[in-house]
Amino acid sequence: MARKVAQRRPAAPPAPPAAKKVTKVPSRAAKRAAPKKQQLLESSDDSEEEPQQLHEEEEEDSDAEVPSGSDAEELSGSDAGSSGDEEEEEDDEEEEEDDDEEDNDDPLAGDFLAGSDDGSDEGDDSGDDSDVSDDPEARSAALDRQNQQTEVDAEEELALNIRSESDEFRLPTKEELEEEALGPPNLPNLKRRISEIVRVLSNFSRLRQEEVPRKDYVDQFKADVMSYYGYNEFLIEAFVEMFPAVEVVELLESFEKRPPECLRTNTLKTRRRDLAAALIPRGFNLDPIGKWSKVGLVVYDSTISSGATVEYMAGHYMKQGASSFLPVMALAPQEKERIVDMAAAPGGKTTYIGALMKNTGIIYANELNEKRLHGLLGNIHRLGVTNTIVCNYDGKELPKVLGINSVDRVLLDAPCTGTGTVWKDAQIKTSKDIDDIRNCAFVQKQLLLAAIDLVDANSKTGGYIVYSTCSMMIPENEAVIDYALKKRDVKLVPCGLDFGRPGFIRFREHRFHTSLDKTRRFYPHVNNMDGFFVAKLKKMSNTIPASSESSKDPEEAAEGVDANSDDEDEKDVPDEQPPQLKKRNRKDGKKKNEQASIPEEAENQNQAPEKPAKQLKNHKGLKKSSGPKSVEMNGDKEGTHTEQTEHVKSYKGSKKNNGPRNAEMNGDKKEASSEQAERRVKVHKSVKKSSGPKSAGVSGDKTETPDEQTEQISHKKKRSDKIKKSGSKSTSEIKEKKPVSDNKRKRKWQFKLRRDWEAKQKCEKRAKV
Amino acid sequence: MRPLDEKETTMVFETLFKFTGPNLKHLLERPSAEGPDAEPGRYCLRLHKNRVFYASESLVRRATAVSRVRLAGVVGTPIGKFTHGGAFHLTVHALDLLAAHARRRVWVKPDTERSFLFGNSVPKSALARITENTKSGDGVVVMSMADVPLGLGLGFRVEEG
Numbered sequence: 001m002a003r004k005v006a007q008r009r010p011a012a013p014p015a016p017p018a019a020k021k022v023t024k025v026p027s028r029a030a031k032r033a034a035p036k037k038q039q040l041l042e043s044s045d046d047s048e049e050e051p052q053q054l055h056e057e058e059e060e061d062s063d064a065e066v067p068s069g070s071d072a073e074e075l076s077g078s079d080a081g082s083s084g085d086e087e088e089e090e091d092d093e094e095e096e097e098d099d100d101e102e103d104n105d106d107p108l109a110g111d112f113l114a115g116s117d118d119g120s121d122e123g124d125d126s127g128d129d130s131d132v133s134d135d136p137e138a139r140s141a142a143l144d145r146q147n148q149q150t151e152v153d154a155e156e157e158l159a160l161n162i163r164s165e166s167d168e169f170r171l172p173t174k175e176e177l178e179e180e181a182l183g184p185p186n187l188p189n190l191k192r193r194i195s196e197i198v199r200v201l202s203n204f205s206r207l208r209q210e211e212v213p214r215k216d217y218v219d220q221f222k223a224d225v226m227s228y229y230g231y232n233e234f235l236i237e238a239f240v241e242m243f244p245a246v247e248v249v250e251l252l253e254s255f256e257k258r259p260p261e262c263l264r265t266n267t268l269k270t271r272r273r274d275l276a277a278a279l280i281p282r283g284f285n286l287d288p289i290g291k292w293s294k295v296g297l298v299v300y301d302s303t304i305s306s307g308a309t310v311e312y313m314a315g316h317y318m319k320q321g322a323s324s325f326l327p328v329m330a331l332a333p334q335e336k337e338r339i340v341d342m343a344a345a346p347g348g349k350t351t352y353i354g355a356l357m358k359n360t361g362i363i364y365a366n367e368l369n370e371k372r373l374h375g376l377l378g379n380i381h382r383l384g385v386t387n388t389i390v391c392n393y394d395g396k397e398l399p400k401v402l403g404i405n406s407v408d409r410v411l412l413d414a415p416c417t418g419t420g421t422v423w424k425d426a427q428i429k430t431s432k433d434i435d436d437i438r439n440c441a442f443v444q445k446q447l448l449l450a451a452i453d454l455v456d457a458n459s460k461t462g463g464y465i466v467y468s469t470c471s472m473m474i475p476e477n478e479a480v481i482d483y484a485l486k487k488r489d490v491k492l493v494p495c496g497l498d499f500g501r502p503g504f505i506r507f508r509e510h511r512f513h514t515s516l517d518k519t520r521r522f523y524p525h526v527n528n529m530d531g532f533f534v535a536k537l538k539k540m541s542n543t544i545p546a547s548s549e550s551s552k553d554p555e556e557a558a559e560g561v562d563a564n565s566d567d568e569d570e571k572d573v574p575d576e577q578p579p580q581l582k583k584r585n586r587k588d589g590k591k592k593n594e595q596a597s598i599p600e601e602a603e604n605q606n607q608a609p610e611k612p613a614k615q616l617k618n619h620k621g622l623k624k625s626s627g628p629k630s631v632e633m634n635g636d637k638e639g640t641h642t643e644q645t646e647h648v649k650s651y652k653g654s655k656k657n658n659g660p661r662n663a664e665m666n667g668d669k670k671e672a673s674s675e676q677a678e679r680r681v682k683v684h685k686s687v688k689k690s691s692g693p694k695s696a697g698v699s700g701d702k703t704e705t706p707d708e709q710t711e712q713i714s715h716k717k718k719r720s721d722k723i724k725k726s727g728s729k730s731t732s733e734i735k736e737k738k739p740v741s742d743n744k745r746k747r748k749w750q751f752k753l754r755r756d757w758e759a760k761q762k763c764e765k766r767a768k769v
Numbered sequence: 770m771r772p773l774d775e776k777e778t779t780m781v782f783e784t785l786f787k788f789t790g791p792n793l794k795h796l797l798e799r800p801s802a803e804g805p806d807a808e809p810g811r812y813c814l815r816l817h818k819n820r821v822f823y824a825s826e827s828l829v830r831r832a833t834a835v836s837r838v839r840l841a842g843v844v845g846t847p848i849g850k851f852t853h854g855g856a857f858h859l860t861v862h863a864l865d866l867l868a869a870h871a872r873r874r875v876w877v878k879p880d881t882e883r884s885f886l887f888g889n890s891v892p893k894s895a896l897a898r899i900t901e902n903t904k905s906g907d908g909v910v911v912m913s914m915a916d917v918p919l920g921l922g923l924g925f926r927v928e929e930g
Contacts, residue, residue: 278915310882314917362831381862386845387828391835401834 170209171220190228194249197221201245221245225252232430235419238473241508247525254524255422263306263317264325264348265295266383267355270316272297278311292499293325295355315382320348322529323420323522327413327468328352330495330536334461335360337408340454342395342447345372347379349413354385363388364407366398396446399453405542408462410451414444414480416471420524420531441475445483452488457539465490465537470530472521474510477533478503481519482512489545490537492518497534500527770817770832770840780857781814781821781848788908788921789870796823796870812845820850821857823866859921864910868918871910873900875922882913885920 172180172193180186197217200207204214222236229252239248263286265272272295276286283303289296297317299306306312306319333339333353344350344365353363365380365388367373373392380388393401395412417436422428448467457463467484469476481503484490492515503519505512519535773781786793797812815822815829817840824832824845832844846866849859859867868874877885881895897914905926911919 310886310913310917310919313886314919316917362828364831381846384846384865386824389828389832389835389840389844391840393835403834 171212171216185227187228190224194221194224194228197224198245198249218245225249229256230426230429232432234433235429238419242472242474250525251523254528258423259322259524259529261299261306262289262320262322262325263297263299264320264352265297265317266315266351267295268359268384269314270311275311275316278316279309282309289322289325292497293329296322296325298322313382315384318348318351318379318383320352321421322527323470323532324348325352326495326497326500326520326522326532326534327411327466328356330468330497330534331409331411331464331466332496333357333361333409337361337459337462338364338406340364340366340398340402340407340410340451342366342398342410342412342451343368343415344390345369345376347376349411350376350388351379351383351385353411354380354383354387357387359385359387361387364398364402365390366393366395368392368394396450399450402454404453405456405458407454407456408459408464410454410465411468412447412451412465413468413470414440414447414476416440416444416469416476417473418470420470420472420522420533423530437473437475440471441480444469444476444480448480448484449487452484452490452537452539455539457489457542463539464493465539466495466534467537468532468534470532472523472531472533474504474507477521477535478507478512478516478519479510481516481535481537484537485513485515487545489540489543491540492516493536493538494518495520495534495536500534503533503535770815770822770829770844773814773816773821777816777821777851777857778814780851784849784857784859784908785867787906787923788867788872788910790872792870792872796866814848815844816851817844819852821848822846823848823863861920864918864921867908867921868910868912871908873903873907873909873924874912875899875903875909876912876914877919879914882919885911890925891922 180189197220201214201217201221204217208214208217218240222233222240225231225248226233226236231252236248239251243251263275265275270278272288276297279286279302284306285300285302286297287300289298311317312319328349331339331353333356335357337357338361339353339357341350341353341363345367347365350363350365357363363385365376367376367390370392373390377390380390391401417432417440418425418428419432448465451465451467455463455465467481471477481492485492492513495518497520500520500522502517503512503521505514505516516535519533522529522532522534524531782793785796789796797814812823812825813829815824822844828844832840846862847860848863848866849857851857875891875896876898877891878895878897881891884895885891891911900909903909903924905924907924909922909924911922913919
């Protein structure tokens with residue numbers, strides 16, 4: 001028995017707790033052996049197998065009795081001696097036939113032999129079952145039990161460890177934090193703590209420390225993440241608000257890495273597989289970028305820089321981030337369309353548009369920053385895009401330059417804080433603040449409204465605006481789109497990109513329009529590209545909703561109204577008119593966020609300024625146009641067109657005395673009427689000839705007399721008075737005929753003449769110069 | 770942006786003629802799909818700040834809305850520029866255009882591509898193929914073996930003996 005015990009120990013599993021069992025098992029085995037022996041002695045050979053089985057059970061039952069023996073045996077040496085033999089025997093047994101043991105262990109051997117000459121083999125075979133070969137059987141049973149026990153113990157240990165870990169994770173106390181703050185940040189420590197907190201937060205109810213609020217965990221998390229990844233508080237707060245803690249860590253990890261470099265095949269010059277075939281021998285490791293693009297290639301690595309190949313020089317491809325494909329894919333420009341790219345540099349998207357259009361149609365590529373123009377030009381020329389006009393305006397001015405409602409599609413890749421492309425500029429991590437975001441959002445709103453105004457809702461093939469940013473901040477993305485939805489008659493349509501997360505419909509206290517789920521957000525840790533936002537708007541009509549005008553000041557309101565009327569003008573009048581008319585708009589931005597003071601006034605004067613403002617605007621605009629046309633337009637535009645034209649005609653025809661000034665004008669009128677076909681300047685000149693303070697100033701010297709000046713001033717006053725008066729009175733819409741009193745008509749006509757005269761003055765001055 | 774005057778036009782055409790020969794008229798009479806008009810317009814040359822551009826008429830018309838100061842790279846493809854001294858130099862941007870219409874081409878061996886791209890001349894040993902009848906002084910388009918136009922050049926033959 002002792003032998004067996006000693007033998008068992010080395011054979012037993014190494015786990016320390018198992019050591020105890022080792023002794024138990026052999027003891028069991030030993031115990032088993034003892035009764036077995038007896039039985040063997042007693043029983044006959046044939047019947048051994050059956051009783052063996054029985055005995056097995058018995059042995060197992062009687063295990064308990066033996067331990068003492070085994071313990072004793074460990075202590076005693078004499079037994080050990082004998083056990084040593086047994087061990088050897090058992091070793092042999094285990095490895096070889098049982099015969100060896102039989103030889104050495106007399107009682108057993110004899111029994112064994114006696115019991116199983118025939119059965120030895122049987123015993124061997126059924127060694128696990130028979131009493132006689134209880135050693136292997138016992139051993140295996142013992143081993144099984146050992147294993148079980150060790151498993152159980154191991155689990156217990158593990159559980160113990162787990163418990164001890166979670167118990168151990170406590171938020172660092174203030175003293176600990178102060179200690180930490182003294183030295184440089186201990187990065188591994190921070191990392192561990194971050195992952196701990198994330199774990200706790202994900203299963204908060206179970207894993208939390210007692211009485212420690214969630215906020216404490218989150219605050220500690222923010223602080224750790226800030227110092228580990230190097231961000232400022234503002235950005236981290238923003239991310240923590242947008243994502244769960246696990247995702248924040250993923251996001252920040254992905255920001256540390258650069259997204260893979262991508263190339264876009266220039267379909268004007270080559271095809272993707274030809275390009276790949278050309279680049280791979282140069283040592284590029286390429287793959288198509290994904291199912292979603294037919295022109296994109298991803299470069300895993302390359303022996304030479306991707307900007308150094310002949311194909312690059314020849315313009316066969318463009319180095320571009322994968323996210324930059326998306327807004328152009330959403331825009332889906334068609335051939336022969338007019339497209340505007342409002343923020344075009346460095347030109348990746350512009351050239352993609354050109355490639356999609358196959359050099360038909362026309363692209364206006366605009367870029368505000370002069371320094372970036374060079375690169376934009378270079379890329380356009382290199383890629384062989386020929387249908388482009390590059391200009392250098394502020395995007396807000398484009399509607400004036402190009403004409404509102406004049407293009408089919410607009411792409412606005414708006415300037416933003418760039419929080420989605422942190423890998424490009426590590427400074428973004430620390431330099432962005434709430435003010436930056438607000439300023440950006442302001443500019444973006446203006447640009448978006450300008451973009452919407454550029455588009456013609458009645459375009460046959462288009463009428464779409466795509467707004468995109470490389471930022472993930474909500475004030476720059478969803479809030480801007482929401483603003484546009486309120487200010488203009490546009491609606492969100494699906495982008496055509498089937499991956500990416502939908503935009504936020506609500507966020508904290510903000511509630512956006514429900515259609516904002518059609519916008520798409522892309523993240524580096526989800527899509528393996530820069531953080532990006534894309535939204536596609538369709539312009540439903542060219543009118544500007546009245547509610548949107550309330551926040552404008554009067555002039556803008558007038559502009560807005562002019563926008564409507566310009567449609568008709570464009571039809572009536574040749575192309576040169578619209579640009580001129582647009583030029584007369586003095587204000588740059590059409591809509592401003594902060595005009596709190598003005599709305600009330602504007603509301604009062606909302607409808608009213610249309611008329612006189614229009615009238616005024618007409619005058620300004622008409623500086624450059626011919627006389628008769630302007631007069632007609634003047635008449636057409638105003639509500640009182642029939643009366644006006646009548647008035648005009650009558651004015652021309654007759655010598656109506658409408659007032660002191662008219663006396664002077666009468667002569668003019670006549671002459672004017674005779675020269676109606678000629679330019680306005682000439683009309684003015686004819687006016688010159690007549691008498692009166694006005695004409696005095698006009699004739700010869702063309703110097704403004706003080707009288708004129710005072711007249712001008714008084715006229716300005718009158719004009720403003722007029723606006724206010726009519727503002728309070730009028731309630732009609734643009735086209736409605738309104739009964740006009742004689743006096744009013746007089747004044748209107750006087751104003752018109754005033755305007756004409758001033759315009760003439762300016763022309764003459766210019767000519768002089 | 771204005772159309773070229775007589776003198777300028779002749780200079781430009783002369784230079785282009787070296788490359789295209791009689792094909793020159795094709796350059797200007799191509800129907801162009803550019804511009805949003807349904808009908809293809811024709812191409813024309815325009816001058817803007819000493820640079821000559823080759824653009825379709827509809828494009829040019831649209832470009833008049835943009836003020837002179839603000840018109841940056843303009844319209845269509847830049848062909849070349851007038852130097853301070855009044856000479857006309859072709860620029861590489863014209864390559865695509867000329868490669869399509871040029872009469873004489875020269876194919877360069879792959880090893881010497883790099884050399885040419887970095888500014889060196891192409892010696893005869895580096896030529897894999899050359900159009901017949903290329904004379905000294907002829908404008909020539911340099912192509913790589915994969916038929917990628919690499920650049921423009923002037924033929925130069927050293928007569929020996």
